[in-house]
Amino acid sequence: MLTFAEYFAGIGLVYEGLKKSGWKPVLANDIDVKKQIIYEMNHGSDHFLLKDIYDVDPSTVPFATLATASFPCTDLSLAGARKGLEGAESSAFWGFIKILKGMKHRLPPIVMLENVPGFLTSNKGKDFLDVIHSLNELGYRCDAFQVDASYFVPQSRQRVFVIGALANLIPEMNNSSIRSTRLRPKVLEKLISDNDMNWGEFPLPELPTRLPRNSLINVLEDIPEQSELWWKGDELSKLLDQMSDKHRLIIEEMINADETTCGTVYRRMRNGQVRAELRTDGIAGALRTPRGGSSRQFVIIAGKGNCRARVLTGREYGRLQGVEDKFDLSGVSENHARFGFGDAVCVPVIEWISDHILHPLALKI
Structure with a gap:
């Protein structure tokens, strides 16, 4: 069975993106009670853990094929003060690493990180490289790419993804390989080419054709x-x-x-x-x-x-994240819904990554 543990789970849109491929959650962790309410309305409460990630005991975390972490972007974003991974919120990433280290022989074979493009330039790229190094130390070979949600939904939303897999699951990167600039912008290409780290590369297809210009009207209530x-x-x-x-x-x-x-x-x-x-x-x-x-x-x-x-509206925010209208928002205020969706991932982007990387990887285990 394909299982995953979702850290910084929010309202559960990583779950929404993985479930069509047959992934089942064993743990969802977040610190925000308002997001917990929406998560549990749609995905149940049996696996949700409301707790600061630093307070999660690794010995209580079930084994999972995949661990995901959409860690806070506040200190990495170009719109913020850019305190980086030492900032009050984005430093929560190290709580995720603490859990992985504590799991020892029960490490998930695959990890997926997600954050804003500012992640690549925070502290002149040092924060990104520190993240890769921390995963390399645990035995993960890493690939990284950037996806704009506008290839899937009428929303411009660039996000950086890092996929780490235990080294026997992913081929080492070929120095001559060149990935499309739509997936690997110059700043990311340079970080990879200039730094001798344990890089890997997954075969990825081109992104789909962008939606037509009138697509926005279709998401409006x-x-x-x-x-x-x-x-x-x-x-x-x-x-x-x-x-x-x-x-x-x-x-x-x-x-x-x-x-x-x-x-x-x-x-x-x-x-x-x-x-x-x-x-x-x-x-x-x-x-x-x-x-x-x-x-x-x-x-x-x-x-x-x-x-x-x-x-x-909150429902329109959901549609712009690729969420179907059957996603339950009953009794949820408009601002509560906007906050949950605005701080989440785009569902069809996660589906695309699952179809082309996560699911094929899991079948090798």
């Missing part, structure tokens, strides 16, 4: 124009006033068009001022956790002389 969720008065005017002249002109063109089109808007701080930045390529920006108003994403619909905007 059918909310009547009369709904109070839509901004039409002062709130809408304030949002438009926060746009640059260039983006305001695009909105005017959308309003005057004969067809209705949609875009997304994020509020960001630019030179000390709040700016509403418009995106109209049919792809939403990367979802984030709505700890503050600036991190919420808005949809704006315009055409035939009209314009309206609103915050994306």
Whole structure:
């Protein structure tokens, strides 16, 4: 049986991505009780452990074929203070390593890490290399690649994945091998080529064709124009006033068009001022956790002389992460749902990795 232990499990979207390949969870660990609620609503409570990862006793962790860790990105992200793996949150990665070391002869044969692209440049690449070194020391040969969720869903979401496998399961990297730059950007290629570590390489196909430009409209809920969720008065005017002249002109063109089109808007701080930045390529920006108003994403619909905007709903956040509508959110507040999905993985990306790496690897064990 294919089994996995999921650390920093959140609301369980790694589980969502693995279950179609037949993977079964033996442990899900997280410290956030609000995420636990959504996780257990959808995946049950028998294997969920609400505990700080540093407090998890390795001797109590069941053996699993795979261990996954989507460790906190806060101190690695380009948007943060970039304290790296010594930061208050991202340092939780070392709690994961502590568990692996404590498991000794019960090490999972495969591990998968996931984080933001800033992981590659944090402390000038040292943090990424420290992670690889820590896995190498445990006997894992490592491959790394970057995937943009926009090849699977209408959301631009670049994420770095590290796959480690006990050395007998993965071929050593061939120095002449060159992976597509869509999967291995230059910064990652240089980190690998310049550092003599125990690298491996999995055969990966090209990513699928990107979704058509109008895909975003397909994830939006059918909310009547009369709904109070839509901004039409002062709130809408304030949002438009926060746009640059260039983006305001695009909105005017959308309003005057004969067809209705949609875009997304994020509020960001630019030179000390709040700016509403418009995106109209049919792809939403990367979802984030709505700890503050600036991190919420808005949809704006315009055409035939009209314009309206609103915050994306929790269900829409889920759809942008590739989650089916049968995922239970009953009784969950909108902000609670947005937070859970905004701090999660894209389900079809995990499915793709499982189909092409994790499942074939597991069959070798």
